[in-house]
Amino acid sequence: MPRWKPDAYARLVVAAVDLFAEHGYENTTVIEIAERAGLTKSTFFRYFSDKREVLFGGGAVATVLAEAIDEVAADRSPREVIASALDAVGSQTFTPETREFSARRRAVIAASPELQEREALKGLALTSAMCDGLVRRGLPELTARIAAEFGALAMDIAYERWSVPTCDEDFGLVARQALDDVYEASTGS
Known part of the structure; x- marks a missing residue:
């Protein structure tokens, strides 16, 4: 051998x-x-x-987000751009084959304060990648920041929902639903 x-x-x-x-x-x-x-x-x-x-992928997810944001048609709203970026993350990173691993990864991180801190820093990097991508598209910085924060929150919620063993939906669908939930909650409805 x-x-x-x-x-x-x-x-x-x-x-x-x-x-x-x-x-x-x-x-x-x-x-x-x-x-x-x-x-x-x-x-x-x-x-x-x-x-x-x-456990943190060396920035691969941030790269996928940034590239996806750059590829969305110019006439799309910030919300649609973020939704497309989350779809790209789902198709390239959070696939059915990685679901079990993702659940195990989440459990390992939840058991360690040091890893929880690192996960929070990764979340900030993802938010920044989305914000920077939206600014490159010509959005005002405040608008880009808000959309990126909503996108990061939706991504976090989607990852939590998607990585449980009972979920059998595509990450992109779960992420779009989470994004809708975040926008709905922001209006107080």
Whole structure:
């Protein structure tokens, strides 16, 4: 059997989440993650700066959001732009194949204050990516900021709803419903 196996990145992520769930985030080392994945510590550090980053995707979701916002037709409202961006995240990141992993990831983060803090920072980065994209489209900064905040809240709610085992809907549909719920709640209806 060959020594090299493909998908080192994915293997490291799965190994880390498994170990974090089994032993706790604080009690898991980088060496244990690498060994579980059948890799070396140096391979781990080619992909991640530390064990926290295994759970946070290195900015991939922010990139998907920004690119999707840039691709939406110019005549669309901020709400429609955000909805399209959330659809893109669903089709590229939150797929049916990643649902179980996402639920496990959420549980690991919920068990660690350090990871909760990092998740909050990631949320700010996603909000900023949406806001910046809307400003690039020519929206006034305040309008862009509000739309981005609504989008980030909707994305957070959608991720929470979508990652439970009983949900069988596409992330994009769940996100659009969450976005509708956020807008409706903002009017006090």
